Amino acid sequence: MTPYRAALASAAVLALSGCMVGPKYMKPSVPMAPAYKEVSPDAYKENSNWQVAHPADAAQRGEWWKVFGDEQLNLLEPQVAANNQNLKAADARFREARALIRFNHASLYPTVTTAPSAGGLRDSSNRPYFNPNNSHGNGVGDIVLPVDLNYEIDVWGRVRRTVSAAREEAQASAGDRQTVMLSLQAELAVDYFEARSADAQEKLLDDTVKYYEEAYRITNNRFEGGVAPRSDVDQALTQLEAAKVQAHDTTLQRALFEHAIAVLLGVPPASFTLVTAPLDARPPAIPPGLPSELLERRPDIAAAERRVAEANDRIGIARAAFYPTISLNGTVGLEATSFANLFNPSSLLWAIGPTLSQTVFDAGRRASVSEQANASYDETVANYRQTTLTAFQQVEDNLAALRVLQQEAEHQHQATLAAQSAEQIFNNRYVGGLDTYLQVVTAQTTALTNERNDIDIMRRQMDASVLLIKALGGGWNVSDLPKL
Helix, strand or coil: CCHHHHHHHHHHHHHHHCCCCCCCCCCCCCCCCCCCCCCCHHHHHHCCCCCCCCHHHCCCCCCHHHHHCCHHHHHHHHHHHHHCHHHHHHHHHHHHHHHHHHHHHHHHCCEEECCCEEEEECCCCCCCCCCHHHCCCCCEEEEEEEEEEEEEECCCCHHHHHHHHHHHHHHHHHHHHHHHHHHHHHHHHHHHHHHHHHHHHHHHHHHHHHHHHHHHHHHHHHHHCCCCCHHHHHHHHHHHHHHHHHHHHHHHHHHHHHHHHHHHCCCCHHHCCCCCCCCCCCCCCCCCCCHHHHHHHCHHHHHHHHHHHHHHHHHHHHHHCCCCEEEEEEEEEEEECCHHHCCCHHHEEEEEEEEEECCCCCCCHHHHHHHHHHHHHHHHHHHHHHHHHHHHHHHHHHHHHHHHHHHHHHHHHHHHHHHHHHHHHHHHHHHCCCCCHHHHHHHHHHHHHHHHHHHHHHHHHHHHHHHHHHHCCCCCCHHHCCCC
């Protein structure tokens, strides 16, 4: 290749590729802390089930719900991804965003169209300024077989930035989809443990009703024997009926959680039944890792960051509008008066040439669009930083909840044992004629309240564990974003 041809080829490549106007994207900084406030050696010493995490094992990968060791939950969770309608809607939004990439990418290539036509024309002999000698008699045919080419040379990078913005929006949509999935999975786990807690409450109240029925029978026998007053019978009956009311209310709550689980699984509540199994579990060890790792684990943070990159491309697109648009237009085809001479060499037609267009005056429209793009970028940066701060807050909240609930559980267990002992003592003293039945009723109420608190704290611990896993991204990683 001669130097002249090489220079000409280089100039052609440069003209076709062009440059890209607009700022180069740099990932915004976010407020950061060296460690979580609620994670310290002292906190781990208080709860021997916790251990300091290392980056390699800081997050549960994939099926995070398996850390709870519940077989029924393990069977339910995969059904969310397969059947939940909200997740299907998120899938559709991702496919829509991915299709938009291909749509914008097509602008990097020429558009070729054709519009064949065939017709006849006869001029009127009576039209103004008509020369009868030039009359075509019965008219002439006009058959055209054209092929048109139009290509916008992306000198300033407008098309490439549009493709890039569509790609980043698609990745953000993928992060949104994962956020929806994680939220649905966490919601299912919370509803599941709520239902199991209701099962435990229901079992406790059913046992309590049986115990109160026996206490009512004994009290009634003592009344009929003239040993106890009528008020003791009324108090025993009040306790019994109140316990039944609480049992029925727990049954209702359990039904509502079962219905919620059914909808999350994408099935009608009437066709779903959750087998009764009282909650009897402790939260698993969930090492949170470092705050900096959270930026890689949370799909909502990744989606927010991708939208910052998209907004940066929008700035470049707005700036490209200030530069002229250069297009290459061409036509090649055949035109003849009849099909007989359509394919003669003399029927060939062609036209080719560049077109340059530049907006000279638009009353500030392009400047306004550019200002809007810059403001939109600032908004997405603020949203990205706020999403990160919210993520840190959610992790800290649930770490604090687990730490405090662990202490509460220990104190509550001691309180429950003491209340049960006191109930037995007052009951024995009443049977021995040393105390009134009011003291028995008070002791029974206190014991039942503490027993229910035991179960409730267990429920809150499981919920906080699920929410902590959700706050940590559920094992997701930014490398899981699709490469579009």
